[in-house]
Amino acid sequence: MLRNVFAFLAGGLFGAGLLVSGMTNTEKVQGWLDIFGAWDPTLAFVLGGAILPMTVAWNIAARRARPALGGEMPGKPGAEIDRNLVIGSLMFGAGWGLAGLCPGPAVASISWGGLGGVVFLLAMIGGMVVAPAARRQLDSMATALGSQSSNSGA
Amino acid sequence: MEMDWIWGLVGGLMIGSAAAVFLLVNGRIMGASGIVGGLVDRSGWGTWAERLAFVAGLVAIPALMRPLFTGDISTHITSNLWVVIAAGLLVGVGTRLANGCTSGHGVCGISRFSLRGMGATVFYLLAGGLAVVVFRHVLGVI
Numbered sequence: 475m476l477r478n479v480f481a482f483l484a485g486g487l488f489g490a491g492l493l494v495s496g497m498t499n500t501e502k503v504q505g506w507l508d509i510f511g512a513w514d515p516t517l518a519f520v521l522g523g524a525i526l527p528m529t530v531a532w533n534i535a536a537r538r539a540r541p542a543l544g545g546e547m548p549g550k551p552g553a554e555i556d557r558n559l560v561i562g563s564l565m566f567g568a569g570w571g572l573a574g575l576c577p578g579p580a581v582a583s584i585s586w587g588g589l590g591g592v593v594f595l596l597a598m599i600g601g602m603v604v605a606p607a608a609r610r611q612l613d614s615m616a617t618a619l620g621s622q623s624s625n626s627g628a
Numbered sequence: 629m630e631m632d633w634i635w636g637l638v639g640g641l642m643i644g645s646a647a648a649v650f651l652l653v654n655g656r657i658m659g660a661s662g663i664v665g666g667l668v669d670r671s672g673w674g675t676w677a678e679r680l681a682f683v684a685g686l687v688a689i690p691a692l693m694r695p696l697f698t699g700d701i702s703t704h705i706t707s708n709l710w711v712v713i714a715a716g717l718l719v720g721v722g723t724r725l726a727n728g729c730t731s732g733h734g735v736c737g738i739s740r741f742s743l744r745g746m747g748a749t750v751f752y753l754l755a756g757g758l759a760v761v762v763f764r765h766v767l768g769v770i
Binding site for chain 1: 632633634635636637638639640641642643644645646647648649650651652653654655656657658660661664665668669677678679681682683684685686687688689690691693694697701702703704705706707709711712713714715716717718719720721722723724725726727729730731733734735736737738739740742743744745747748749751752753754755756757758759760761763764765770
C-alpha cells in the first residue's frame with residue numbers, strides 16, 4: 475500500500491514539475507529543438523534542474539543496500555549503445571519534434587490537452603502495442619542481413 | 629518569457645526530486661515510457677498497482693493545479709491530426725525500442741553517467757531538431 479502511495483506522490487510531483495517547467499507546452503519544446511528559429515533555451519534548464527537532485531539520489535542509492543520500502547535498487551545500466559537504442563531514439567526524437575510531446579507530458583496534460591492530446595496518447599499507446607512486433611521484425615532483419623553478409627564474406 | 633528559465637529550473641528540480649523519491653523509496657527508475665509501456669504490453673503487469681498509482685498521480689496533480697495558473701497553459705498541440713497520429717506512433721514505438729524516453733534515459737540515465745542514457749539523448753535530440761527543421765522550415769507542416 476505504502477509503495478502505491480509513494481508512486482502516486484512521485485507521479486504527482488513529476489506532473490507538477492512538467493507543468494511548472496512548461497514542458498506540457500509543445501511550443502516551448504519545439505522552440506528548444508528549433509535551433510534555426512526563435513530558439514528557446516528553457517528545456518536545458520529543465521533537464522539540468524532535474525539531473526541535479528538525481529545525481530545526489532544515485533550517490534545515496536550506491537551507499538544503501540535497499541530502497542526505503544524494500545526490494546532491490548535498479549541494476550547497473552548496460553554499457554552498449556545497440557541498434558534498437560539508436561533506431562528507437564531516432565524514431566522517438568522525430569515524433570517528439572513533430573508534436574512537441576514526450577510520454578510524461580502527454581500523460582500529465584491529458585485532462586486539458588483536448589482532442590489533439592487524446593489522439594496523441596492513443597497513437598502513442600498504439601505504438602507501444604506494436605513495439606514488441608517491431609522489435610522482433612528488426613531482430614529477424616538483422617539476422618538475415620548478418621547471415622547474408624557472412625555468406626558473401628565466405 | 630524572460631522568467632521562463634527560472635520556472636524551467638524550478639520545474640526541473642521538481643521532476644528530479646520526483647525521480648529521486650521513486651528511486652530511493654520504491655527502488656524504481658522513473659521513466660514515463662517504461663511505466664506506461666509495461667502496462668500496455670503486459671511486460672509490467674507484475675507491478676501494475678505501483679505503475680497505475682504513478683500514472684494516477686501524474687494525471688491528477690497537474691489537473692488539480694491547473695486552476696492555480698493564471699497564464700496560458702494550453703498545450704498548443706498542432707490541429708493537424710495526421711501529424712499528431714504519426715508523432716504519437718513514432719514516440720510509442722521508438723521509446724519502447726530504445727527502452728526509455730526523456731525521463732528514463734535523459735533524467736535518470738545521464739545523472740548516473742549511463743552510456744546508453746547519454747547515447748539515447750544525443751540521438752533523440754538530433755532527430756527532434758531535424759524533424760523541426762524539416763517539417764517547420766522546409767515543408768511548413770508544423
